[in-house]
Amino acid sequence: MNARLRLVADRSAATAEHPPAGAEPLHEEPGPGAARCLGLYAKLAAGVTVVTARGEDGPLGMTVSAVTSLSARPPLLLACLRDGSRTLAAVRLRRTFAVHLLREEQQELAGRFASPTTTAAERFAGTETRQVLGVPVLAGALAWSVCLTEDVRRYGDHHLVVGRMAAVHVGAGRPLLWHDRRFGVVTEPVPDAAG
């Protein structure tokens, strides 16, 4: 990746010693071990997204950096959601979810949707939301897609969720990035909106 990163803030991140609330403790297996694995994952530069879904009692959502493009024909993307996540439960139940690629100005929102101490209502408070195909879509993202859940498969302590994109919106701006357990931004010219 050529983008130059400006590291702007520390965020508490999951480690082998401090797994996220609700997650199973990490068990050591033959191989490099979970702590070294997480060390490698920390070096993966990624865009920051918020995945939302409709829960039984209202909207649910969480910050996710493990989102990847998968296919254009058909249009598929994938997201890796941790075991025990409330959002994952709603994605599995409703079979629809939305992925929002965040802009660099949305660091606070990313922190809010990751905090284990915020309720679902607190995560959405103050953020304009509308329903698209029955899924809560947040205003102000760099881009978003509403997806139909195509496949959910458990791998270790996460589930791989494949979504078939049913609606897509692409706006303008710079993405919010995650690298070395910190938020970062691209310091290159802002591209035009691409339809």
Ligand SMILES: Cc1cc2nc3c(=O)[nH]c(=O)nc-3n(C[C@H](O)[C@H](O)[C@H](O)COP(=O)(O)O)c2cc1C
């Ligand atoms: C920058 C950042 C990226 C994250 N990426 C992921 C991810 O890819 N997958 C995941 O399961 N959790 C990820 N998390 C942690 C979740 O956002 C966090 O566990 C959240 O509280 C889960 O919410 P829920 O249980 O209400 O669904 C990330 C957190 C941060 C701060």
